Amino acid sequence: MRVAYYPGCSLEGSAIEYGVSTERTAEILGFELVEIDDWNCCGATSGHNTDKLLSIALPARNLAIAEKTGLNVLAPCAACYNRFRNTEHTVRSDSELKAKVEQVIGMEYKAENETYSILNYITQEVGLDKIADKVTKPLKGMKAACYYGCLLVRPEAHTGFDDAEYPQSMDNIVKALGAEAVEWAFKTECCGAALGTSQPEIGQKMIAAVLKNAKDSGAECIVTACPLCMMNLDMRQKSAEKGSGEIFNLPVYYVTELLAIACGDSPERVKVNKHFVEAVSYLKEVSKRAEEIAAKEKQQAEAKAAPAEEVDEEKIQKKIQAFIKSLQKNPDKIAAKLIEDEERAAILTEIVKNDEKKIQKLAELLATDNDKAVKAAEAYVSGELKKREKSKE
Amino acid sequence: MINDAVKLKPADKADKDLLAKLEQEAGTQVSLCYQCGKCSAGCPVAFAMDYPPREIIRLLQLNMTETALNSNSIWVCATCETCSERCPRGVEIATLMDSLRREALRRGKKGDNKVAAFNDAFLRTVKMFGRTYEAGILLQHNAVTMQPFKDAGLGLPMVQRGKINILPVRIKGRDQMKKIFARVQEQREEK
Numbered sequence: 364m365r366v367a368y369y370p371g372c373s374l375e376g377s378a379i380e381y382g383v384s385t386e387r388t389a390e391i392l393g394f395e396l397v398e399i400d401d402w403n404c405c406g407a408t409s410g411h412n413t414d415k416l417l418s419i420a421l422p423a424r425n426l427a428i429a430e431k432t433g434l435n436v437l438a439p440c441a442a443c444y445n446r447f448r449n450t451e452h453t454v455r456s457d458s459e460l461k462a463k464v465e466q467v468i469g470m471e472y473k474a475e476n477e478t479y480s481i482l483n484y485i486t487q488e489v490g491l492d493k494i495a496d497k498v499t500k501p502l503k504g505m506k507a508a509c510y511y512g513c514l515l516v517r518p519e520a521h522t523g524f525d526d527a528e529y530p531q532s533m534d535n536i537v538k539a540l541g542a543e544a545v546e547w548a549f550k551t552e553c554c555g556a557a558l559g560t561s562q563p564e565i566g567q568k569m570i571a572a573v574l575k576n577a578k579d580s581g582a583e584c585i586v587t588a589c590p591l592c593m594m595n596l597d598m599r600q601k602s603a604e605k606g607s608g609e610i611f612n613l614p615v616y617y618v619t620e621l622l623a624i625a626c627g628d629s630p631e632r633v634k635v636n637k638h639f640v641e642a643v644s645y646l647k648e649v650s651k652r653a654e655e656i657a658a659k660e661k662q663q664a665e666a667k668a669a670p671a672e673e674v675d676e677e678k679i680q681k682k683i684q685a686f687i688k689s690l691q692k693n694p695d696k697i698a699a700k701l702i703e704d705e706e707r708a709a710i711l712t713e714i715v716k717n718d719e720k721k722i723q724k725l726a727e728l729l730a731t732d733n734d735k736a737v738k739a740a741e742a743y744v745s746g747e748l749k750k751r752e753k754s755k756e
Numbered sequence: 757m758i759n760d761a762v763k764l765k766p767a768d769k770a771d772k773d774l775l776a777k778l779e780q781e782a783g784t785q786v787s788l789c790y791q792c793g794k795c796s797a798g799c800p801v802a803f804a805m806d807y808p809p810r811e812i813i814r815l816l817q818l819n820m821t822e823t824a825l826n827s828n829s830i831w832v833c834a835t836c837e838t839c840s841e842r843c844p845r846g847v848e849i850a851t852l853m854d855s856l857r858r859e860a861l862r863r864g865k866k867g868d869n870k871v872a873a874f875n876d877a878f879l880r881t882v883k884m885f886g887r888t889y890e891a892g893i894l895l896q897h898n899a900v901t902m903q904p905f906k907d908a909g910l911g912l913p914m915v916q917r918g919k920i921n922i923l924p925v926r927i928k929g930r931d932q933m934k935k936i937f938a939r940v941q942e943q944r945e946e947k
Binding site: 372375377402407411412413414416417463513528551553555556557558565568 | 781800801803804832834835836837838840841850854855857858861870871872873874875878879882886887888890897907910913914917918919920921925927928929932933935936937939940943944
């Protein structure tokens with residue numbers, strides 16, 4: 364599997380750990396990233412805030428170069444992804460603008476390829492079962508709030524791979540890694556985007572609102588697939604705490620970092636130690652929890668498996684014979700043991716008296732699994748009652 | 757009070773042309789809006805706006821486009837698209853905000869707003885290098901907006917973490933970038 368790769372400016376700068384962990388994700392899951400030759404900045408928000416044609420032309424140059432390779436495009440940065448999807452959509456639906464764009468970039472561009480976000484590439488192209496195969500250190504005991512923000516899911520007409528109000532793709536990835544994805548209300552609420560830089564007094568409030576909702580919903584960390592969300596929630600968490608007077612202390616992870624770590628990488632290999640809110644110790648705590656949970660599960664499994672191993676066939680046969688005898692001699696006593704209701708127990712007694720097959724079956728079940736015997740007895744009685752009712756009619 | 761009343765004026769040709777241009781750019785129609793307010797209710801940044809999204813649309817409906825262009829709302833809007841996604845009438849409110857911002861810029865209405873200054877700084881580095889140059893953007897933005905120490909506390913930790921390139925990354929096709937910006941400029945002037 365090969366895909367044209369557009370890292371975008373952030374993944375080589377402020378979101379270096381997203382870049383490193385995306386490359387690791389590709390290696391682990393077995394797909395090849397073919398970097399788009401001499402790619403340029405997508406223009407981001409500043410582009411569409413300033414000029415519509417420019418905001419389409421800047422992504423279009425990259426997409427036109429990628430189109431020549433015949434490959435679809437992977438853009439992990441949510442902002443680049445959104446601009447690329449917008450460009451594809453606009454060029455496909457507006458032939459006049461398409462002509463202008465081609466003139467501006469000096470290249471042919473038909474918008475025949477598709478841009479993927481990391482979330483839909485992993486869930487739809489690679490497949491969740493492939494992740495499950497590769498996980499060696501499941502993140503059991505991690506309580507994660509999966510944060511999609513705006514650009515991955517809106518507008519749905521452009522993005523379209525997940526629901527705009529209640530997306531699930533990241534939750535499903537995180538669950539496949541063994542973690543718990545908590546339910547929370549702010550998974551697609553805006554973090555303030557560039558307002559964190561340009562108008563911090565407004566941005567801070569929006570950042571604090573997202574962090575607070577995650578914390579109140581029982582999350583112990585946040586997972587993101589957007590460098591700008593990471594910058595706001597991680598780098599600006601301290602100032603959001605100061606502004607709101609609340610302490611959040613929530614580590615924030617890129618979904619690709621968690622994937623690499625659950626598949627055996629050390630946190631340092633994917634640069635989790637470069638975050639602003641200290642994020643390595645929570646991973647250590649999770650791995651401790653995961654070991655405890657795994658030990659408990661093993662114990663339980665052994666407890667269940669142990670008696671079955673010890674049982675020897677001869678003993679069971681003896682037991683079965685004993686039950687057959689008592690069912691033939693004193694069916695009422697066994698019936699009373701199996702069914703509390705006296706009337707129903709009496710019916711069972713009658714049924715069993717005339718039916719060798721049912722005696723054999725019940726004896727087998729009594730010798731191996733009492734619960735199943737109870738269920739079978741109840742079923743016999745219910746069946747008999749139905750028969751009787753039918754004959755009345 | 758009668759003095760607080762909003763005086764409406766009938767739309768002349770210039771007003772109609774302006775609205776048509778904004779709507780065409782945004783690919784939407786303000787007349788579709790029936791003022792339910794769902795956009796304002798869901799807007800995460802309405803608390804900081806002088807006119808919440810519903811009122812911006814109302815201003816356009818009432819031929820008060822000038823007021824909308826002068827509002828701070830258009831600069832506070834984070835383009836999160838929640839309004840457009842939830843609008844029961846399919847009005848593309850977020851892209852309309854985009855059109856309004858660009859129209860305000862064309863008319864030189866940057867006011868004291870720091871958003872336009874940030875965008876300028878950002879795009880200048882893209883035009884020069886083909887990539888964003890975060891260190892350069894921050895320095896230029898701080899200089900233009902006269903806040904030299906803004907985010908200074910974050911600059912050093914960014915460098916220490918290897919998260920900011922001190923020197924810009926330059927692409928090979930820098931001449932293509934200059935051409936793209938120049939041709940876009942030509943198109944804008946033709947209009």
